[in-house]
Every structure is written in C-alpha cells, then in structure tokens.
Amino acid sequence: MAEELTKEQIIEALKKVRYPGYSRDIVSFGMVGEISVDGSQVALELVLTSEDPQKRQQLEDDVRKTISGLPGVSEVEIKVKSPPSPQATARPAAARPRGEEELWTRAGIPGVRHIIPVGSGKGGVGKSTVAVNLALALAQRGARVGLVDADVHGPNIPGMLGLFEKPKAQNNKILPLTSGPIKVISLGFFLDQKEPIIWRGPLVGGLVQQFFNDVDWGELDYLIVDLPPGTGDAQLTLVQKVALTGAIIVTTPQDVALQDAMKGLAMFQKLEVPVLGVIENMSYFVCPHCGKRTEIFDHGGGERESQARGVAFLGEVPLELGVRVSGDEGKPIVMSDPQSPAAQAFFMIAEQLEKVVQEQEAKQPAPAS
Ligand SMILES: Nc1ncnc2c1ncn2[C@@H]1O[C@H](COP(=O)(O)OP(=O)(O)O)[C@@H](O)[C@H]1O
Numbered sequence: 136m137a138e139e140l141t142k143e144q145i146i147e148a149l150k151k152v153r154y155p156g157y158s159r160d161i162v163s164f165g166m167v168g169e170i171s172v173d174g175s176q177v178a179l180e181l182v183l184t185s186e187d188p189q190k191r192q193q194l195e196d197d198v199r200k201t202i203s204g205l206p207g208v209s210e211v212e213i214k215v216k217s218p219p220s221p222q223a224t225a226r227p228a229a230a231r232p233r234g235e236e237e238l239w240t241r242a243g244i245p246g247v248r249h250i251i252p253v254g255s256g257k258g259g260v261g262k263s264t265v266a267v268n269l270a271l272a273l274a275q276r277g278a279r280v281g282l283v284d285a286d287v288h289g290p291n292i293p294g295m296l297g298l299f300e301k302p303k304a305q306n307n308k309i310l311p312l313t314s315g316p317i318k319v320i321s322l323g324f325f326l327d328q329k330e331p332i333i334w335r336g337p338l339v340g341g342l343v344q345q346f347f348n349d350v351d352w353g354e355l356d357y358l359i360v361d362l363p364p365g366t367g368d369a370q371l372t373l374v375q376k377v378a379l380t381g382a383i384i385v386t387t388p389q390d391v392a393l394q395d396a397m398k399g400l401a402m403f404q405k406l407e408v409p410v411l412g413v414i415e416n417m418s419y420f421v422c423p424h425c426g427k428r429t430e431i432f433d434h435g436g437g438e439r440e441s442q443a444r445g446v447a448f449l450g451e452v453p454l455e456l457g458v459r460v461s462g463d464e465g466k467p468i469v470m471s472d473p474q475s476p477a478a479q480a481f482f483m484i485a486e487q488l489e490k491v492v493q494e495q496e497a498k499q500p501a502p503a504s
C-alpha cells in the first residue's frame with residue numbers, strides 16, 4: 136500500500152508551481168493558504184491578489200495538475216480566495232514595475248509619505264548609525280521624520296539615542312517616543328536590554344508589521360527603517376507587506392562588505408523595491424592630529440558598484456571617532472557636532488536623498504483619486 140500523503144509533500148510539490156510570468160513559486164509568495172489531507176483527498180486554499188480571471192484560472196489549473204499528479208491523490212479541491220483588503224492604499228504606482236500588477240497587498244501608512252528602509256548585506260557596516268543620523272539630518276532640513284528600529288534581534292537604536300522609556304498607548308495605538316525632532320519606535324523600548332533576543336520567523340514578521348500598523352505615526356514625510364543585517368524575515372515581511380518608496384543600501388569600501396551589500400541590493404531589486412541609492416560608510420579616515428586622510432578600508436567601491444548597477448550614489452561618510460563616541464553616548468553626531476565632517480556628510484546625503492525621492496515622485500503619474 137502507498138504511504139500516507141502528507142501536507143509537507145503537498146507543499147513541496149507546490150514549490151514547483153510558479154506564479155505566471157515570474158520565476159518565483161507560489162509558496163514563497165505566500166499564496167498557499169490552508170491545506171488539508173483526508174486519505175486521498177486534498178483540499179487547499181490559494182490566496183491571490185490578482186483580480187485577473189485568466190491568471191487565477193491558470194494558477195488553479197497548474198496547482199490542480201501538480202497535486203493530482205502526486206501518487207495517492209484521487210481528488211483535489213481548490214478554493215481561490217482574495218486576501219483581506221489592505222488597511223490603506225496599495226503599493227504606490229511608483230514602486231511598481233511598469234505593466235505589472237500587484238503580487239502582494241503592500242499597505243502604506245495613512246499620513247506617511249515615504250517609507251524608506253536602510254539595509255545592507257552585512258552587520259557592523261554602520262547601518263543603524265546611518266539610519267539614525269540620516270533621520271535626524273532630514274528632520275534638520277525641515278522634514279517630518281520617524282524612525283523604526285526593525286532590527287528585532289539586536290535593537291540598538293535606543294542606546295544610540297539614549298531613549299529608554301516605555302512607550303504609552305492611546306486609542307489602541309502605541310505612541311512613538313521622540314528624540315529631538317524625530318519620532319522613534321524600537322522593540323528595545325519594550326524589552327530588558329540584557330536578554331538576548333531570539334525570535335522565530337513568523338514572530339519577526341508580526342512584530343515588524345506592528346511597528347507600522349499599530350503605532351500612531353501621525354503625519355510624516357519620511358519613515359526611515361533600520362533593518363537587521365542580511366536578507367531574513369524582517370526584510371521579507373517589510374518588502375511583502377509594506378508599501379516602500381525604495382531602499383537605501385549601506386556599505387563600507389571593503390571588498391567583502393561591498394559584495395554583501397550588493398546582495399542586499401539585488402534582493403530589493405528582485406522583489407521589485409526600487410533602490411534609492413548607496414551610501415559608503417567608513418569611507419576614509421582623517422587624522423585628528425595631522426589632518427592627513429587615510430583610506431583604511433580602500434575607498435570608492437560604493438560609488439563604483441552603484442554606478443555599475445545604475446543606482447544613485449548618495450554619498451560617503453568618513454570614519455570618525457566622534458561618530459562612534461556620540462553613538463555610544465546616545466547623542467548622534469548630527470546633533471552633538473553638526474560641524475564635523477561626518478555630520479556634514481549626513482546633511483549632504485539627506486539632501487541627495489530628497490532629490491532622488493523627488494525625481495522618483497516626478498516620474499510617476501499622479502495617483503488616481
Ligand atoms: N563613520 C563611522 N565612524 C566611526 N565609527 C562608526 C561609523 N559608522 C559606524 N561606526 C561605529 O561602528 C559600529 C557599528 O555601527 P552600527 O551602526 O551599529 O552598524 P550596523 O547597524 O550595520 O550593525 C558602532 O560602534 C558605530 O558607532
């Protein structure tokens with residue numbers, strides 16, 4: 136007698152079914168809902184955002200063919216569902232590639248104009264430092280800015296800003312803390328800092344979504360998101376569930392860091408999130424004693440690689456003792472020493488970023504009202 140059919144076998148088989156026109160499979164797109172197996176009968180749900188009846192039919196046919204082809208299957212019942220309607224607008228047209236429809240329900244936050252994650256392939260390149268200082272620099276230029284610490288495994292924004300209160304809730308929403316001119320939320324505000332944080336994948340996704348949906352952000356021009364290193368669950372949730380204007384990639388000029396950063400860049404591009412630009416951090420060192428410039432980790436790789444990939448280069452930040460010290464003391468360099476070369480670099484990067492965002496806004500047609 137044939138072995139019992141399992142859900143795992145069904146899922147494995149569905150991983151070979153691609154979404155029409157894409158190289159990605161429907162399981163990784165999150166389109167497979169509940170599966171039940173009863174002897175030789177299989178029932179499963181497909182959750183499709185596409186309203187295109189042809190695509191829905193094609194997928195249903197592909198899935199039926201794949202599952203009925205499995206040994207031991209006599210009957211396949213498929214229920215095609217639409218996802219629950221998003222709380223806000225879908226992903227902005229700007230962030231959507233030409234002629235392609237929505238694959239995920241990427242929701243924006245009402246009142247928030249631009250959500251911009253700061254990522255990299257690697258830890259320790261200064262992502263959090265860049266996220267904090269860039270947020271503050273944008274605010275100094277007059278923008279309304281929020282900052283999400285989405286590094287759920289090692290939130291260090293609270294330390295960098297010297298913020299350790301517990302946020303309050305109002306009308307079922309969490310009120311972000313404020314640090315100078317910016318609003319901030321971090322998992323670190325809710326946890327004992329000494330505990331190592333280990334979250335399983337699905338929890339990470341839920342947490343990340345809460346930072347967007349359950350926080351009272353008010354009206355913002357920019358919501359900057361500090362991501363954990365790499366291309367894990369937090370990144371995927373963000374990319375699949377949140378309407379992003381585009382991502383910023385931080386790298387150091389060092390070869391390894393650069394290669395990893397370019398992997399991060401490729402991930403965003405593959406998932407159809409525009410990359411707004413690359414920042415080279417720890418780009419060079421100016422000796423505080425003699426003023427001589429030294430390129431400790433080499434120099435210029437960020438600009439070279441971003442040009443090669445047709446992505447804007449937003450600027451370079453020098454390696455400066457004050458950046459680290461001010462970060463450790465909870466007073467980012469942009470606030471504590473705005474005249475320093477690093478702070479000046481952050482102001483220039485903020486200006487560049489605003490230009491890139493405006494150019495992108497100009498390219499997209501006005502949203503239909
Ligand atoms: N330009 C810089 N000059 C000096 N120190 C820096 C600079 N950028 C980051 N650092 C320091 O490097 C360390 C790692 O930075 P961090 O922002 O935490 O990186 P990531 O978020 O990518 O892991 C921190 O101690 C930070 O203060």
Ligand SMILES: [Mg+2]
Pocket residue numbers: 262263264286291362
């Ligand atoms: Mg960090």
